[in-house]
Amino acid sequence: MSAVSMASAPKSKFPEYLDGDVLLILSSTQQFKLHSQVLSTHSTFFAQEIAAKPAARLTAQARRDHAAAYRFEYVPTSQPDGIGKWVRKDLNSEGRIPRNSMPLMPDFANGTASNDNPTHKAWEWLFGIFYNREPAFVNNGLVAIVSEIIVLMEVADSVGSTDHVRDVVDLTLLRQDRLLWNSIMNNSVAWLELGRRVRSPTVFSEAAIHLIGQWCTLPENVKEQVSSDLRPLIERKADLLDLEKEAIEMRILGHYPQFLLRTAAEKPGRPSYANDIYMWMSVSFFRQWFAQNVSDDRTRRAPDGGLNFYTALSEGGQAYLSHTDFQEFHRFFPMSIKACHVVEANMGVFKEDIKPLVEGLMVENTHLKRADCRTITWLTCATVERDELPWQTISADAGNEGRTGDQSLQNLYAELDKENDNAAMLAQHDRNKKLRKRSKPAAAVAPAPAISKPTSSTSTSGPARRRKRLRVIEDDETEDEFGDGSGLFVPEPTKHHNGDRMDEAE
Known part of the structure; x- marks a missing residue:
């Protein structure tokens, strides 16, 4: 050619x-x-x-x-x-x-x-998107861009093309970066509705997470501004977050450091537990501090939803129960200098155990982070899944989603109760087994460790010797020397050998 x-x-x-x-x-x-x-x-x-x-x-x-x-x-x-x-x-x-x-x-x-x-401009952009042509939005500020995006989404919706336009809209909004995220944070209610109109998962989720984190403290007139079809989603997510915080607080209050735990096979006694006295003091001190925060509504009922409280727990160290607090504690409960250091060191170990329990609450699922914006005074750990977006197809079981989420936490409580019951049953079984080993082989009904008078058959063999008085194990004695470590010396049952009665060892 x-x-x-x-x-x-x-x-x-x-x-x-x-x-x-x-x-x-x-x-x-x-x-x-x-x-x-x-x-x-x-x-x-x-x-x-x-x-x-x-x-x-x-x-x-x-x-x-x-x-x-x-x-x-x-x-x-x-x-x-x-x-x-x-x-x-x-x-x-x-x-x-x-x-x-x-x-x-x-x-x-x-x-x-x-x-x-x-409208004509929006149709041209829509057909251009079909051929991978990017719309030429007027970059005169966020308001102008949003206005054009709304028209584009409306024409796309009229011909069933929203799925092919959504990514373009998201990309256009994301280019506004910090300007967009600040606007969503300051006016979450409006952006929630706008995110639904333009069908942007990013914008809708960002606005929803901000609302969920501060829902419990928002004035009622602000809550009423949320659309009636969107409010159930926000309320359900806020309730789930509150239940999660309650479950975490229960776990913290019931937490024990691993090295405090014993098994029946170890035959724990007072000498063994005496080594843990400083950790038990730290646990007691921590729980008193925790209870005071609950009483003062500084946990999940606080105006910030417990953000400052959970942040302190996640940081540990001197963020709470600092060295000054321990000095005040020892002013009323004096201890040696070495003991003071040991108690505070044990508290540091306990704080490290607490950190993982609140990690989930410290997750920030918003693009705008608290380190960059100090005005975010609420938790932003909530999530909005894709199938929870209002423009997605809602199944017939959508009404049960909230109950399903609540039930998952209720199941967690049930599992914890079951574990506690199993542990108690196992401990009782070990105690019964231990008692059977200590009892006489021929004994039928004699309860241990009760001490009975010698029977007539034994009294005829000779005068009974005076029994030793029960005595408490001292700190310098070991549990292996005396009984089961319960703090009492229990004499062994009378034995016969070649017709001679053997009393317990001196």
């Missing part, structure tokens, strides 16, 4: 492709010639319309002239801000309508053709 013929060849590009088989008449001054396969892939409306009736059977001359086999005309709505509809027109073999179509109204404004119609 010569250079002259190549230069004279018509161009094939958006919005009019030479091989396009669908002609879309938007107005008297704007039209598109696109591909039916592309439209059917990106729009449920066009897919149904194209499949409903076969394409026009074009003549050879019409095909050489690149005539379209489908024709759609846009019919505006009578409402000022409404979105019109596309109407398919029948074509003859020449690619023309068989009779005169209703003439399209020229898009004039004050006698001049208008190229600033926001």
Whole structure:
């Protein structure tokens, strides 16, 4: 092909492709010639319309002239801000309508053709997105961008193309970065509704997380601004967060350092437990401090939802129960200098055990972090799953979602209770087994460790020797020397050997 013929060849590009088989008449001054396969892939409306009736059977001359086999005309709505509809027109073999179509109204404004119609601009952007063309939003601030995005989403929704536009909208909003996140944080209620309108998972989730974190402390008039169909989601998530905080507080109050735990096989006694006295003092001191915070409503009932309290627990160290607090404690309960250091060191170990318990509450699922914005005084650990977004298909069991979430925490409580019951049963079993080993083989009903007087058969063998008085094990004695480590010396039962009675060892 010569250079002259190549230069004279018509161009094939958006919005009019030479091989396009669908002609879309938007107005008297704007039209598109696109591909039916592309439209059917990106729009449920066009897919149904194209499949409903076969394409026009074009003549050879019409095909050489690149005539379209489908024709759609846009019919505006009578409402000022409404979105019109596309109407398919029948074509003859020449690619023309068989009779005169209703003439399209020229898009004039004050006698001049208008190229600033926001709806027409949105249609051009939508069809461009089908061909991977990015919309040219006016970068005159967040308000202008959002206004254009809303119109784009409305036209996309009218032809069933929202799924293909959502990522473009998200990307456009994300480019606003900190300006967007600050706006969502300061006006979460408005952005929650806006995120639903533009169907942006990022924007909707960001606004929802901010609302969930401060829902319990928001004034009622602010809560009433949330749409009635969105409020149940926020309330359910806020209740789940509150239950999670309650469960974590229960775990903290019931926590014991691992090295304090014993098993019955170890035969623990007072000498063994005496080594843990400083840790028990630390546990007692911590629980007194924790109870005081609960009493003063500084935990989950605090105005900040417990943010400062849980943050202190996650930081540990000197964030709470500092060295100054211990000095005040020892002013009323004096101890040696070494003992003071040991108690404080044990508290440090206990604080490290507490940190993992509150890790989940410290997660920040918002783009704007507390380190960058000190005005965020609430927890942002909530999550909004994709199937919880309001524009997703809601199953028949949607009403049970809240109860399902609540039940999961109730099951957690039940599991904890079951573990405690099993531990108690195991401890009782070990105690019974231990008592059976210490009892006489031939004993039938004699309860241990009661001490009875010698029977008549034993008294006839000779005068009974005076029994030793029970005595408490001292700190310098070991449990292996005396009994079971319970603090009492229990004499062994009387034994007979070759007719001679053997009393307990001196």
